[in-house]
Amino acid sequence: MGRVYNFSAGPAVLPEEVLREAADEMLDYQGCGMSVMEMSHRSKVYDKIIKEAEKDIRDLMKIPDNYKVLFLQGGASQQFAMIPMNLMKNKKAGYIVTGQWAKKAFQEAQIYGEAVKLASSEDKTFSYIPDCSDLDIADDLDYVYICENNTIYGTKYKQLPNTKGHTLVADVSSCFLSEPVDVSKYGIIYGGVQKNVGPAGVVVVIIREDLITEDTLPGTPTMLKYKTHADAESLYNTPPCYGIYICGKVFQWLKKMGGLEEIQKRNMEKAKLLYDFLDQSEMFQGTVEPKDRSLMNVPFVTGDKELDAKFVAEAEKAGFVNLKGHRTVGGMRASIYNAMPKEGVEKLVSFMKQFEADNR
C-alpha cells in the first residue's frame, strides 16, 4: 500500500515533500557525514538549523522583536502548568473553557492559584464558542487563557476575547500556522507541533519579553522557567533536535508556498468543500454551530452509531484513515491540517457521496 489520506487529529499528516527531503538527508546531512539525529546540539551545523528555524517562523508569523520564540519539550500539556508557574503573580487567572484541552489547562492552574472560569460552552458539549465580547473580568487577573482551536470539538474563535487589557494566553496547537495571526494581541501563543507543524516532542512558545521574569512561583523547577530557556536560546539542555529540524523544513515549505496568507486560502477552500457537502447531505451532519466552525478539525455524525462505524470501516479500506471521532463526541472527525492536500478532501467528499447513495 502507498501513502494513505491520514485524517488523524494528531500526530498528523506532514507534507510529503518534507518527509522526502528528510529521508534524503537521513544518513548524511548536507555533507557532514551524519544524521541530524546524531549531531551535537552545540555543533555549528545544528546551530544553523535551529537559528534558521527560528528566523523562518518569525518571518512567517511576522513575530515582533519583543517576543521570544522558544522550542521546548513536554508537549502542550506541560504548558498547562508552566503558564501559571511563570505568570500567576497575583495567583489569579481567568480561563475560558471551550473544550477538553481548555478544561485541562483550567484544572491544572487550580494547583497553583485561583483559576476563574470566565465562560464555558460545556452546556452544549462544547459545540460553540461563547460570546467573549464583554466578560466580567476582575482587575487582578494575571492573564486570560483560551484554547483558540478546539481539536476535539471542531470549533475556533473567529474573534479573540475582549480581555479588557489583560494578557491573552492562547493554546494554538491545532491551528498553528494555519492562517495569518497578529502576534502583538497575545502575551503567549503556544502549540504542540504534532498537529500542524512537525513530529511530536516539540512545543513552540512565542512569548512577550516582559512576561519572562525571575519572579516565578516558589518551587518552580529550573526547566519550567521561561527565563531559563529564553536566556539560553532554547539550548539550556539538549532540545528535541530532530523534531526542531523537521519543524524548520515545514516552515520553509510554508514560506515557499507563499506563507500564511496562501495556506489560509488553501485551508478555506478545503474546509468549504467538506462543510458545503455536510450542509446539503441528508445523511451526514456537522456537529458544531456553523459560525464557530474550525478550518482544521471537522466533526460530523450520521446520527446512527452503526452507520458511523460502517462508514469509518469502509473509509479505511478505501484509504481514508483515522476518521473515527473522539470518544466524547462519537461519529467521525476529519482533521484537514495544512499538509492534507486538497485532493484528499475532494476524494473524501466523493467517497461520502457514494456512501450516502449506497446506504440510503
Ligand SMILES: *Cc1c(COP(=O)(O)O)cnc(C)c1O
Ligand atoms: C493535542 C492538544 C493538546 C495536548 O498536546 P500534548 O502535546 O499531547 O500535550 C493540547 N491542546 C490542544 C489544543 C491540542 O490539540
